[in-house]
Amino acid sequence: MSxxxxxxxxxxxxxSCTIWFRELHITHRVQQNIRxxxxxxxxxxQASHVLIF
Incomplete structure (x- = not known):
C-alpha cells in the first residue's frame, strides 16, 4: 500500500516538474523573442548614430 x-x-x-520546466522554457523563449x-x-x-559620427 505504501x-x-x-x-x-x-x-x-x-x-509537476516537467510541466514547470516546460513553462519556464516557454517563458524564457518569449522573453528572448521580446528582447x-x-x-x-x-x-x-545605434548604427545610425555611429554612421552620423
Missing amino acids: LVVSSFCFCVLFL QCSLVPFLKT
Missing part, C-alpha cells in the same frame, strides 16, 4: 502511495507521489512530482524585437530598433538607432 509502495503505491509513494509511486503515485513520485509520478505527481515528476509531472530581440526590442533590440532591433535600438541597434538600428
Whole structure:
C-alpha cells in the first residue's frame, strides 16, 4: 500500500516538474523573442548614430 502511495507521489512530482520546466522554457523563449524585437530598433538607432559620427 505504501509502495503505491509513494509511486503515485513520485509520478505527481515528476509531472509537476516537467510541466514547470516546460513553462519556464516557454517563458524564457518569449522573453528572448521580446528582447530581440526590442533590440532591433535600438541597434538600428545605434548604427545610425555611429554612421552620423
